[in-house]
Amino acid sequence: MVWSALLCHPVWVAFTALLAFVVRVQRRGPWLPRACPVRLRGKTAVVTGANTGIGKFIALDFARRGARVILACRSEARGTAALKEIRDKTGNADVHLRLVDLSSLDSVRGFAERILAEEEALHILVNNAGVSGLPKQITKDGLEVSFATNHLGPFLLTNLLLDLMKRSAPARIVTLASVNHKKGQVDFSHFHGENLTYHMDAIYNHTKLHNVICTKELARRLEGTGVTANSVHPGIVMTEVLRHYPFTVRVIFNLVGFFFFKSAEEGAASSIYCSVAEEMEGITGKYCDSDCSLVLPAPLARDAALGVKDFEISERLTAKL
Ligand SMILES: NC(=O)c1ccc[n+]([C@@H]2O[C@H](COP(=O)([O-])OP(=O)(O)OC[C@H]3O[C@@H](n4cnc5c(N)ncnc54)[C@H](OP(=O)(O)O)[C@@H]3O)[C@@H](O)[C@H]2O)c1
Numbered sequence: 286m287v288w289s290a291l292l293c294h295p296v297w298v299a300f301t302a303l304l305a306f307v308v309r310v311q312r313r314g315p316w317l318p319r320a321c322p323v324r325l326r327g328k329t330a331v332v333t334g335a336n337t338g339i340g341k342f343i344a345l346d347f348a349r350r351g352a353r354v355i356l357a358c359r360s361e362a363r364g365t366a367a368l369k370e371i372r373d374k375t376g377n378a379d380v381h382l383r384l385v386d387l388s389s390l391d392s393v394r395g396f397a398e399r400i401l402a403e404e405e406a407l408h409i410l411v412n413n414a415g416v417s418g419l420p421k422q423i424t425k426d427g428l429e430v431s432f433a434t435n436h437l438g439p440f441l442l443t444n445l446l447l448d449l450m451k452r453s454a455p456a457r458i459v460t461l462a463s464v465n466h467k468k469g470q471v472d473f474s475h476f477h478g479e480n481l482t483y484h485m486d487a488i489y490n491h492t493k494l495h496n497v498i499c500t501k502e503l504a505r506r507l508e509g510t511g512v513t514a515n516s517v518h519p520g521i522v523m524t525e526v527l528r529h530y531p532f533t534v535r536v537i538f539n540l541v542g543f544f545f546f547k548s549a550e551e552g553a554a555s556s557i558y559c560s561v562a563e564e565m566e567g568i569t570g571k572y573c574d575s576d577c578s579l580v581l582p583a584p585l586a587r588d589a590a591l592g593v594k595d596f597e598i599s600e601r602l603t604a605k606l
């Protein structure tokens with residue numbers, strides 16, 4: 286009786302509302318894309334996985350800044366819907382859809398060929414597309430599907446577009462990794478689906494570690510070219526990222542997330558920061574946290590020798606035979 290009366294007390298209600306407000310405000314990052322005046326007219330950007338989630342908001346931001354934006358998506362239907370939405374919201378007609386399935390090396394090669402044939406320049410490449418929780422499957426390239434989608438496909442795509450980006454310098458490559466990379470391990474037999482345990486997001490964690498390692502090594506190789514490469518953590522973001530997880534897991538994620546996690550738009554901030562902010566000009570080989578601060582990634586991601594090895598093995602696995 287006393288408790289229920291207490292819970293209904295206006296002070297309690299006011300306090301709860303205040304707490305919810307504080308939590309909500311805390312969630313907002315310190316760097317707001319909309320407050321950044323940088324314009325991208327005359328610049329071309331490619332965003333992979335731009336039909337939903339974080340990628341859609343990254344592409345929307347670039348379109349608002351006047352860039353020519355290429356949405357690199359695997360589904361014609363979902364890609365077309367996003368294309369229409371972005372054109373409508375920004376009034377920018379220079380937004381285009383090109384299809385690519387990042388889990389297939391042939392598809393990545395076909396996509397890159399078309400970009401190289403059609404585009405005169407490429408100033409921003411955002412490797413955003415990624416998956417989590419996929420069951421084990423080996424692609425026709427002999428690669429485990431999550432490693433192909435999250436690491437080797439984007440790795441090949443980036444390498445195929447490098448010369449164009451060098452010619453377009455200054456240019457920026459931004460790869461969406463995750464704080465989960467800290468729990469990842471490097472074992473090159475993983476790429477072929479060997480020695481893997483599918484629990485607690487282990488596969489995802491490994492793939493995101495390769496993202497950070499290879500982005501750092503790429504940055505080293507790109508020194509002096511005017512092309513920068515950084516990896517980012519978007520935060521814990523309410524998107525479709527858990528689509529392969531059980532219903533109950535998704536309900537809990539979204540319930541908790543309503544108060545504590547970022548919206549897809551908020552989750553796009555650190556990627557947009559690395560892609561356009563003047564503060565990031567010339568900065569390369571870094572790992573950017575969800576609040577747009579440059580922080581140290583996991584020790585494995587700072588091991589230069591491991592970086593060289595990972596890059597070489599990834600190159601070999603994605604080379605045309
Ligand atoms: N959400 C988070 O909390 C979180 C945290 C850390 C890092 N991240 C990273 O942020 C990035 C974006 O994630 P999100 O949360 O926005 O996820 P999402 O809502 O699931 O969106 C993922 C995007 O990637 C695309 N994609 C997946 N597999 C693909 C393939 N084989 N070929 C081409 N495109 C493919 C999806 O296309 P379809 O719609 O056609 O499937 C979709 O557009 C990912 O790299 C993720 O690892 C997210």
Ligand SMILES: *[C@@H]1O[C@H](CO)[C@@H](O)[C@H](O)[C@H]1NC(C)=O
Pocket residue numbers: 472474480
């Ligand atoms: C499998 O993983 C374990 C532990 O990470 C490692 O010691 C071992 O060398 C791996 N096996 C193969 C075949 O790579």
Ligand SMILES: *[C@@H]1O[C@H](CO)[C@@H](O)[C@H](O)[C@H]1NC(C)=O
Pocket residue numbers: 464465468469484485486487490
């Ligand atoms: C993967 O990373 C998440 C987040 O850091 C962690 O909760 C989970 O335990 C990790 N999985 C493994 C197998 O290490």
